[in-house]
Amino acid sequence: EIVLTQSPATLSLSPGEGATLSCRASQSVTRFLAWYQQKPGQAPRLLIYDASNRATGIPARFSGSGSGTDFTLTISSLEPEDFAVYYCQQRSKWPLTFGGGTKVEIK
């Protein structure tokens, strides 16, 4: 199965700062990668699909890039509601797999 490794595990930042989250795949997933945001007690929320496409209703401060094995989720300027856990997910090969998550916490 394709293993997705997210880094860092935790990112401590202040509101207004930018965030860069990484997801590395154990083999190429071309551009078939998504990013989700999850807050405590809530279901995940789709942010980005096919590496760089924003899902409906997602603010422009969220952007995705990358292809092959290396992907990045960028939050240009953190809002208070952005502090959460972020997961990447690939759909290139079965089984579908998720990364272990990056927690973005308030510094």
Next chain:
Amino acid sequence: QVQLVESGGGVVQPGRSLRLSCAASGFTFSKYGMHWVRQAPGKGLDWVAVISYDGSDKYYADSVKGRFTISRDNSKNTLFLQMNSLRVEDTAVYYCAIEGADSGDYYLAAEYFQYWGQGTLVTVSS
């Protein structure tokens, strides 16, 4: 609006069975693939199973293959997960999710998860 409501979770002993349901509304259920995704307490997301829009195709994670069965009743807009031979490591919140991604301009039929239920907790413990 789209709504997914899971039910059927609870506390069960190892080796026993449980059946989860996911009631769907607000969209044409029979047109979409459906998935189960789980999350152990304090852990990450773990994909479990998928069923095609008409029930003809099903795939499972290796960890549940042979023990879990996904099914659907399109006449009742309901998705199911039959879980047999439960193990302690199956303890998790189980989410149902609609396959696809919504850009706002179009809906992409791909193995992403735009819409999720609120989840139902399954605890396997003696």
